[in-house]
Amino acid sequence: MQLLIAVMILFNIFVLNTYQMNPWYSALAWLALGIVAYFLFGLRNRVPAKFVDIMQLVFIYCMGYELITYLSGLILGFVRSPYSMQITMIIKNIAPFLVMIVAQEVLRFAVISRYKKDKWVIVSITLAIILFEVFYGIGAYDLSSASEIVKMLTILVGGTITKNCLCSYLVYRADYKPSILYRCIFELIIYVVPIYPNLGEYIEAMVAMIFPVLLMVSIIALFEKKQYRKPKKNLWEMLILWVPAIVVMLFIVALQTGVFKYRTMAIGSQSMYPNISKGDVVVIEQYNTDEEYRSIVEGEVLVFKHDGIIIVHRVTKVSERDGRLVFNTKGDNNNTADSYDIDQSQVIGVARFKIPFIGAPSVWLSETING
Amino acid sequence: MEKDRKFRALAIAAICVAIVGVSVAYAALTASLTISGTATVSTADAWKIQWTAVGEPTKSAAVSFGDADAGKPKIGSGNQNITWTATFGAPKTNLTFTATFTNSGTIPAKLEPGTYVNATGDASSNFEYAVKIGADDIASKSGNILQPGKSVTVTVTVDFDKTGTLTDEQLEELNTKTATFTLNLPWTQATDTEVESGTKF
Structure with missing residues (x-):
């Protein structure tokens, strides 16, 4: 296990300079790591508790988010995707990243399911993947300006940390399928749609950091759900406590972004x-x-x-x-x-x-x- | 739990129907949606076309970039455009500078047609622009392919009242002949066929 983590850290150093290289190089390297992990640890075949519930929640959250942001484009406007929409080009664009996502999640699952009781192993594998994604993506930012550094810290670093914490939790509770579903919807959608909403950097940063946390909280609640409740009382409590807070937060975000008047x-x-x-x-x-x-x-x-x-x-x-x-x-x-x-x-x-x-x-x- | 699962299944079905409906609506409405340019994708992917250098401008004596040359041409946020603000003190004056754009990603890019220079401000309608690569206007290079790792340098020239057609009265009414300009080149991914058969920069 320690050897695998060390290999991954060395791999991240290799990745530091690979931003401008063909993404297939990173994808194939991850595929190799995934295959090694499969042979070292195997994949524990079992039907996890509440697997269907977790998959449903992930799908609802992700697709619901995409729907809401696309509707918000009617207010915020849209930008055109730079990617070609020909089928062959979509497949060509998606393929290396799909391989990377599947290999990373299979690797994550192989390690976490094998060392489920060792929290430090879970933290290490999560950290290793976070480091890779940050190093791989850092080349997209021009770090000579303060605004780009802030953008990198919020969208890339903050978003990567919360996303990987969510994926590790999904793998810990279920298996690799919910995390693959989540990442495919979020990371590959830019290659398949011709336009997307012009959210702006502020909203993009907020969503990147907060959304995975919200989904994780829902899944935690799924496992802690009590069977019997008095729904009416809870509904009023929710309305009184949460709705005003959410409205105020949305109002502040709207004021900051200048979306409205x-x-x-x-x-x-x-x-x-x-x-x-x-x-x-x-x-x-x-x-x-x-x-x-x-x-x-x-x-x-x-x-x-x-x-x-x-x-x-x-x-x-x-x-x-x-x-x-x-x-x-x-x-x-x-x-x-x-x-x-x-x-x-x-x-x-x-x-x-x-x-x-x-x-x-x-x-x-x-x-x-x-x- | 069964009740919750059924509720979630219904929610999934409703979302799928909504997505299909929205997709159809958007496809039908594309002509009237507000689409403001091409996205600057900042995630960890291979698309990165950007301005990388701006040369020192040359200008007529009556052209000014403001206090401490604050309005000199510079690369904008995200390296996606070049902006400059200039005041032209007399007709038939101009400024010129060079700028370089680079395909820093791994995906070949195709130059799309469009209005490459936009101006706002007083007197913006009295300017003429030329963006050239060598002796050729950049509009003639629309459809050309910029391969990963390659760079191209353009020469930008802005003329104020180039032919001297404004009368003295009109010039006097234009109390300040200042405008803010933005140079932006729209790019999209070149398909494999276009890369094979297209003209490269």
Whole structure:
């Protein structure tokens, strides 16, 4: 067992430099490891308790998630898949990753079912696969920028850790089939659909980290379910406790991502002090139409893009040029007005009200990372 | 437990019906769905087309990139586009720079047709753009294949009022001749047939 773990760690070092190599190299290496594990440990043929229930839960969660995100595309918009949709190309794209997924899960199952009582073995095999996936995927990120590092840590590292914890738990409770089903639905769907919803990095990171945890909690609950309950009482408790919490969380996510009419933004300077201070969060009403731009008057706090950065300053003059609106602005705490004109196309919206102080951690983190 | 299983089985059936229905609806509605460009796939896979270098721009004396050249051409987030903001102080002025894109993944990519340069801001309608590979306009390279590991350098030129057709009055009304530009090349996976028979960059 220790030898196998050592081989896997050495394999990860090999993987570090293989991002640009043909994925079949990694797939075949995993296939070899899977075959070795099969001959070393065998596959314990048994029908695990609640196998059908686990498979049902995995399918419902995964397909339900895909359905909800595709419907959310009607609001968030879609992006086109870069992959060819010809059948032969779909098979060619999927094949190495399918081999990798099956080999990894068979290896995981062979080891975990053999050493079920040794928790450290379960942790080691999970860690080894996490390390492989992180090293393999790290090449997709340009780590010279802080935002890419954060994206890598949340989507890749965070998502990989929670996914592999879930897969190890699925293998521990059932066998390799539920984890293969889960991974196939989540990891291979990008190769078979022509469009997918433009979730944005924030939502993608949240989903990557949280979704496996939710599914794991449901499966744990499956094994701890009491036979007799008083459903009415529990239903009310659930409604009172959980529904408001979920609604609040969804509301915060929606505000952050700017999906709806309003969005939030933390203020990073004192240019609008004392009306808006550094660390405050402003709630912005987003404007997109000509009618909305024309409703902007002097004295309103305008949120706009200039030279690639977002600025929140007060409108001092509204004029029109060639049928387009032009705004002049000034920070309340600045001695002089801004030296540039703002075209209506640069306008994001108008700040409607502020929430004091709650943006301070985000501002501090941004200043620490970006210097 | 049997009751729970039956409930879950019904839920699975309902989800499958919903997925089929949504797929049919999306296929029928594709023309009217908001599809904003090609995805930048950040998972551990083999697709990675990106801008890798931007050259120092040359420009007419009356062209400015703002304070401390903040608007100079630079590679955008995710290395998927190049953006720059410039102010053109007089007609018949221009700026030029080179940029390099690379297929850093393992999948051959095909250049799709499209509008490669977009501009926003005051005076954006008075600009002309040229994106060339050598002496050829990049639009003529649509359908060409970029193999893994290969790079191509383009030359981008932006002209303001190239032929000097704007009158003095019109120029005066354009108080600031500033625009923010974005250069974005749309790519999709090249099939094996296209790789075999297509023209390579």
